[in-house]
Amino acid sequence: MSDHATNAATETFVAYRNLLFTVAYEMLGSAADAEDVLQETWLRWVKVDLGQVRDQRAYLIRITTRQSLNRLRTMRRRKEAYVGPWLPEPLLTAPDVAENVELAESVSMALMLVLETLSPTERAVFVLREAFAVGYDEIAAAVGKSPAAVRQIAxxxxxxxxxxxxxxxISPDEARAALESVRRALETRDLQGLLDVLAPEVVLLSDGGGVxxxxxxxxxxxxxVARFIVGGLGRAQVALTGDPTVVNGNPALVLRVDGEIDGVIAIRVEDARVTGLYYVRNPEKLTRIASETPLTLR
Structure with missing residues (x-):
């Protein structure tokens, strides 16, 4: 490949890198695996004859999707051996991501967990169609199915x-209000205050990864849930603080115990009550909360 062609390929890849990362992350729920997929995508992209590519964005998404599907199948085996619930890797995102309703919902912890219930092909088709508005013909080329089959899968x-x-x-303000109630109850060890904001059917998932x-x-x-949180996190001998932040485009808390990061709490809110609490403690999944990860759907 000539230097000119390599430079052109590099410029195009860099221009779409944030988009491709978002595609891979929504399919995988893991930033580390998404980065590996981008590396694999790049290695294939630089071998492509760009003169034969009609739509470079679509072609890059196709490569990323295929590599993500390969990675999803190997991740299934890892998840089966995972200790306890597996939660998506939280990403610190810019505050303006929360104002982009479509993007914030597509990367929310609640929706990412729902996507875990789909097969790899179903997840790829759903993500490409619903989040990125990719056409059925292009999705078919990416997942190796006919357009008619893709429509049925979608x-x-x-x-x-x-x-x-x-x-x-719900609006970001509603989510922040519910999260503030959780934060206040945690810091003050207020069991009743926590009960007041939790829905009766609330579910808590905590991910320690065996670590x-x-x-x-x-x-x-x-x-x-309230007794587990107040009894476990709210130990009297430690200083517990919750710092409001934006994770995966939605309000969240970074919890610190005696000043050290202990984990990230994301929530699902319905009718002003918390119906889901997602607490990521696995240190391997907390590497993306120190600096913002840029995400985009376009």
Whole structure:
């Protein structure tokens, strides 16, 4: 490949890098794996004859999708051996991501967990169609299916996601208000204050990855969740603080115990009550909360 062609390929890849990372992350839920996919995409991209490529954006998304599907299948085996619940890797994002409703929802912890219930192909089709508005013909080329089959897969995946996702979108202000109630209750060890903001059917998922203490099973019900949080995190002998931040485009808390980062808490809110608490403690998943990760759908 000539230097001119390499430079042109590099410029195009850099121009779409944030988009490609977002595609891979939404498919994988792991920033580390998404970065590996981008490296694999780049190695294939520089071998392409750009003169034969009609739509460079679509072609790059196609390569990224194929590499993500390969990675998803190997990740399935890793997740089966994972200790306790597996949660997506939280990303510190710019505050303006929260104002982009479509982007914020597509990378929210709540929706990313719903996507975990889909097959690799269903997830790829759903993400490309719903988040990135990719056409059925292009998706078909990316996943190795016919356009007719892709339409059926998209319909099935959409139906499954709709059955599990929050019933209605909430504003960032509503999410921040609920999160503030959680933060206040945690810092003051206020069990009743926490119960007041939790929905009766709330579910807590905590991800320690076998490295940090966490429940190996989901905890269901406001009473059990409140006692677990206040009894576990709210130990009297430690100083517990929750710093409001924006993770995956949505309000979240970075929890610190005696000044040291202990984990990230994201929430799912419906009807002004918290219906889901997602607590990531695994240190390997906390490397992306020190600096912002740029995300985009376009």
């Amino acid at each position: 319909h099935r995946a959409r139906r499954r996601v709709e059955a599990r996702r929050p019933r209605e979108a 940090k203490r966490a429940s190996t099973r989901p905890i269901n019900g406001a009473g059990k």
